[in-house]
Amino acid sequence: MDTPTASLRSQEGVGILAIDNPPVNALSPHTVRGLVEALAAFEARPDLRALVVRCAGRTFVAGGDINAFDDPGFSPEPYNDFLERLEAQQRPVVAALHGTALGGGLELALACHGRVAAPGTRFGLPEIKLGLIPGSLGTQRLPRLVGARRALQMMSGGDMVDTDAALAMGLVDEVATEDLLASAIARALRLADAAGPPRRTRALRVDPGTLPADLLAEVRARALRPPGLPALGAAAACVEAAASLGFEAGRAVEARHFLACLRSPSSRALRHLFLAERKATRVPGLPAADALPAVREVGVVGAGTMGGGIAMSLVQAGCTVRLLDNSGAALERCLQRIRGLYDSARAKGRLEAQEVERRLALLRPGTEDTALGSCDLVIEAVPEDMALKLEVAARLGRVCRPDAIIATNTSTLDVDRIAAASGRPGQVLGLHFFSPAHVMRLLEVVRGRHTEPAVLARALALARRLGKVGVVSANAWGFIGNRMVEVYMRETEFLLLEGATPAQVDGAVESLGMAMGPCRMLDMAGIDVGARTVIERAREGALPDDAGYRVVCRALFERGQHGQKTGAGYYRYAGRAPEPHPPTLELCADLARQRGIRRRDDIGPDEIRSRLLHGLVNEGARVLEEGVAGRGGDIDVVWTAGFGFPGPLGGPMHWADACGLPAVVEALRHWGAVRGNAHGYWTVSPLLERLAREGGRLAGHTTWNP
Numbered sequence: 085m086d087t088p089t090a091s092l093r094s095q096e097g098v099g100i101l102a103i104d105n106p107p108v109n110a111l112s113p114h115t116v117r118g119l120v121e122a123l124a125a126f127e128a129r130p131d132l133r134a135l136v137v138r139c140a141g142r143t144f145v146a147g148g149d150i151n152a153f154d155d156p157g158f159s160p161e162p163y164n165d166f167l168e169r170l171e172a173q174q175r176p177v178v179a180a181l182h183g184t185a186l187g188g189g190l191e192l193a194l195a196c197h198g199r200v201a202a203p204g205t206r207f208g209l210p211e212i213k214l215g216l217i218p219g220s221l222g223t224q225r226l227p228r229l230v231g232a233r234r235a236l237q238m239m240s241g242g243d244m245v246d247t248d249a250a251l252a253m254g255l256v257d258e259v260a261t262e263d264l265l266a267s268a269i270a271r272a273l274r275l276a277d278a279a280g281p282p283r284r285t286r287a288l289r290v291d292p293g294t295l296p297a298d299l300l301a302e303v304r305a306r307a308l309r310p311p312g313l314p315a316l317g318a319a320a321a322c323v324e325a326a327a328s329l330g331f332e333a334g335r336a337v338e339a340r341h342f343l344a345c346l347r348s349p350s351s352r353a354l355r356h357l358f359l360a361e362r363k364a365t366r367v368p369g370l371p372a373a374d375a376l377p378a379v380r381e382v383g384v385v386g387a388g389t390m391g392g393g394i395a396m397s398l399v400q401a402g403c404t405v406r407l408l409d410n411s412g413a414a415l416e417r418c419l420q421r422i423r424g425l426y427d428s429a430r431a432k433g434r435l436e437a438q439e440v441e442r443r444l445a446l447l448r449p450g451t452e453d454t455a456l457g458s459c460d461l462v463i464e465a466v467p468e469d470m471a472l473k474l475e476v477a478a479r480l481g482r483v484c485r486p487d488a489i490i491a492t493n494t495s496t497l498d499v500d501r502i503a504a505a506s507g508r509p510g511q512v513l514g515l516h517f518f519s520p521a522h523v524m525r526l527l528e529v530v531r532g533r534h535t536e537p538a539v540l541a542r543a544l545a546l547a548r549r550l551g552k553v554g555v556v557s558a559n560a561w562g563f564i565g566n567r568m569v570e571v572y573m574r575e576t577e578f579l580l581l582e583g584a585t586p587a588q589v590d591g592a593v594e595s596l597g598m599a600m601g602p603c604r605m606l607d608m609a610g611i612d613v614g615a616r617t618v619i620e621r622a623r624e625g626a627l628p629d630d631a632g633y634r635v636v637c638r639a640l641f642e643r644g645q646h647g648q649k650t651g652a653g654y655y656r657y658a659g660r661a662p663e664p665h666p667p668t669l670e671l672c673a674d675l676a677r678q679r680g681i682r683r684r685d686d687i688g689p690d691e692i693r694s695r696l697l698h699g700l701v702n703e704g705a706r707v708l709e710e711g712v713a714g715r716g717g718d719i720d721v722v723w724t725a726g727f728g729f730p731g732p733l734g735g736p737m738h739w740a741d742a743c744g745l746p747a748v749v750e751a752l753r754h755w756g757a758v759r760g761n762a763h764g765y766w767t768v769s770p771l772l773e774r775l776a777r778e779g780g781r782l783a784g785h786t787t788w789n790p
Contacts (some may be wrong), residue, residue: 090118092125098269099132103139108146111188116163123170134176134272137196138265143183144205145192150214150355153346160219160342163188164335167195167220176275176282180268181205181256184244191218194225197282198275199256200268201247207255208244214358215315215351215732219342221286223322224334228288230255232295236323240303240316290327300324311597311730315345349742353734356783357724360717360735364555365544367714370537373545379489383408383455383462385476387418390493391465393521396422399446400522401549406448406455415449422447425522453483461489461546463515468616470497474505481506489539491515496566496617499532499559509534513543516563518726519609526726527552532559553725560712561626565722566617567712568736571703573614574765575695576602577636581676583683584692585669586654586662592692599728602696603654604662606637607647611654615641628763632679639671698751701740701782705769708737708787716783737782745776 089105089112101122105115126135139145152158170177170192179185179193182202190207193199209218209226217223217239227235230253238245250256260267275282300320307316318341325337345351380403384395387409395405395418409415426443429435448455456462462484464476473492480490490512492502503512514530527547531540540556547554557563562570579589590601606614618634619641621627627634640646640653645668647653648660655662676683704719713719720735733739740748749768756766775782 088118089115090122092122092129094129094132095265096269096273097131097133098272099126099129099135100265101126101135101137103137103145104141106141108143108184109139109141109189110147110149111145111163111192112149113152113162116166120162120166123166127173132175133276134178134269135173136178136180136265136268136272137170137192138180138268139182141183144179144181144185145187145189146184147187147189147210150358153355158346161339164220167191171195171197171284171286173197174281176272178268178272178275180260180264181207182264184208186244187211187218187222188220191220191222191225194222194229194285197284198258198271200258200260200264200271201250201256202260202264203247205247205250205256206244207250208242209239210242210244212240212242212313212315212319213354215313215348215354216345217315217318217322217338217342219338219346221335221338223319223338224326224331225285226255227290227294227323227326228285232290232292232323232327233299234294235326236295236299236303236319239319239323240306286331292327295323295327309597310595311350311732313350313732314348315351318342318345350732353732353738353742356717356734356738357720357731360715360721360783361553361725363715364553364718364721365548367540367544367556370541370544373541376538376542376545377460379460379542379546379549380404381406381459381461383459383484384465385409385453385456385462385480386465386467386493387411387415387449388465388467389421390517390519390521392418392422393519393523394463394465394493394517395447396425396443396522397517397550397552399443401551402446404446404448406450406459408450408453408455410451412451415451419447419449453479456480456483456488457485459484459488461491461542463491463493465493465517468494468497468613468620470501470620473497473502477502477505477512478507481508487511489513489542491543493517496562496620498561499530500534503532503534510536511539513539514557514559514563515543516557516565518565524726525552526565526722527554528563528565528722528726529554529556530559530563531556553721555718555722555725556714558710558712560710561621564707564713564719565726567707568700568703568719568723569727571699571765572696573602573606573637574634575699577634578632578759579687579692579695580636580672581632581679581681582687583676583685584687585664587664588687588689589692589696592689593696595689596693597730597733599730605727607653607655607657607662610647610649611637611640612646630763632675632681635675635679636672639675640668643671694751695755697736697739698748698755699765701736701748702752702766702769702772704736704740705772705775705782708782708785709769709771711787714786716781716785720783734783737785741781741783745772745780745782749773749776 090103093100103109177196178198179196184206185193186208209222303320322338325334382398382403383406384391385408395407398405426440492514499514503509513535516528518524518526529543544554586603590603593601615637645652651657656665707713716737720737723729723735752766752768
């Protein structure tokens with residue numbers, strides 16, 4: 085911490101205040117102290133005509149140090165005082181912007197008197213994604229510069245805008261056509277030659293007419309939607325203050341709301357997830373990815389829905405993809421589906437025609453596996469059948485390059501058996517994409533018993549390149565996500581047998597902010613997929629000796645009710661909208677009667693939520709104690725990125741910590757007593773019991789050192 089992160093030098097009679105805090109020039113308390121000292125050095129140099137603020141490395145300041153927010157003594161005021169002092173300078177101050185200017189970095193630029201950007205720079209106030217609002221007068225300065233409507237849209241969405249948009253809205257004054265620093269110096273000198281004091285953002289007036297009432301109402305309504313995000317309401321209040329109050333009064337409004345958001349449960353949860361996603365890829369013992377060959381050419385075997393989605397993810401990231409299937413008709417259907425998705429995106433303005441053509445040009449369809457010989461990585465995406473996957477793995481072991489990685493996209497099967505069939509187990513791992521693969525952010529990276537460290541490192545690097553969050557799982561049935569989903573679905577079906585409807589079950593958890601309840605989720609994924617998994621486990625003798633275990637999905641499968649794809653599952657479908665399906669309700673009643681299960685009409689949402697979520701947490705604790713997941717935070721990332729668990733609740737492990745682990749243990753014991761525990765469904769995980777007793781946390785627990 086003794087290394088300076090901000091310094092002052094001079095060039096052409098202009099002070100150059102340079103920030104150098106790699107990798108993204110984050111605003112740590114140490115950096116803020118350096119900025120204060122560098123500004124004092126400028127103030128002590130009356131010979132300098134102006135000041136340029138710039139950053140070393142690949143980006144301008146990309147935000148604050150998230151870890152500092154958990155410090156009980158944290159306050160943005162030292163930085164805010166620096167910005168006020170910077171803006172008050174009598175000599176002009178110009179920001180030289182490149183890479184990204186985000187959060188506190190954009191607030192730094194807003195306090196300057198001029199802003200020059202390199203082409204390709206992106207700007208944003210993404211604090212809402214952490215359950216926060218800008219805390220360094222961004223809520224007050226941005227509306228004064230770009231108008232209240234645009235400012236609130238940027239803050240409430242948290243998305244970045246590009247250089248062209250920033251120039252059009254007045255966020256930047258100039259785009260450098262050549263050397264950025266030279267352009268910033270030239271602008272600073274022009275401002276110094278101009279008559280009168282520099283233009284200060286705080287002195288500008290916000291036109292109240294630029295803040296329409298319907299936008300305020302919409303943002304406030306979003307703040308109240310489950311699970312609730314108070315920061316949205318706070319952003320609306322602060323921008324409204326900017327439009328109706330003076331700068332100092334607005335500053336007080338922002339300070340009050342910022343501290344309230346900082347202490348809110350939703351912000352704590354979202355900050356936990358932010359850090360957990362970054363920790364997930366830090367696996368001890370792996371070589372540095374940048375020292376290893378990058379994956380550039382990839383084979384995808386199997387041109388079904390999953391194979392096509394994987395191929396789309398890869399070409400989007402610039403990989404050449406050899407898409408193989410032994411059926412030419414299946415290949416053509418897959419390519420038509422991909423073209424259709426791209427055409428739809430182009431029609432909606434989400435993709436340029438040139439980008440569509442670039443991606444399609446990277447797809448190399450074929451039916452001969454000899455084409456895989458040049459690939460760095462080959463992913464098999466054939467149906468979830470062990471015999472078929474073993475056959476494909478053996479074939480890939482023969483045709484792939486000796487140094488090529490072989491990956492299986494299995495969602496539950498034994499990666500070590502598949503690896504052994506290849507004849508080169510050190511080169512094999514699991515890459516479990518979630519459907520739709522070109523949309524979902526999660527990628528479970530399954531480390532087999534013999535997977536080489538370099539293979540795992542290259543796979544995690546590829547996940548980053550695909551824009552996905554890679555979470556490492558040990559090889560165990562269902563890995564992290566589907567192992568826990570099995571418990572979630574087991575209890576869902578028991579509730580249906582006891583008298584709850586699919587709409588009641590889904591509504592109970594959706595009221596917490598879940599993207600969709602378990603019945604809608606399986607209807608979308610395919611009841612046939614879930615049922616085949618249960619049937620396969622039954623063949624292996626891996627199911628409990630329980631006549632009621634997952635009988636609903638197996639019966640729906642036998643009836644041909646496979647969910648959305650067949651128009652009926654737990655619900656019936658006219659398009660994608662779920663509607664009650666009386667035959668399914670009758671089926672559940674018949675199955676309950678056959679098994680002697682008492683039906684009830686008093687199952688309420690509290691019971692549904694407790695049985696589903698406490699059971700889910702208990703299984704997560706087992707996954708953690710067995711070392712299938714390395715960290716409690718990894719489980720939270722899997723569930724928020726892959727299964728729609730609401731971010732403002734932080735994932736199931738963080739949610740349990742927030743509820744209090746003793747209360748979770750008590751709920752599990754309650755249901756064991758009420759429902760019986762002959763099959764161990766409600767037996768408390770030893771890890772959960774110990775952490776509850778000792779005051780520990782599931783989300784922060786680490787048990788597996790890869």
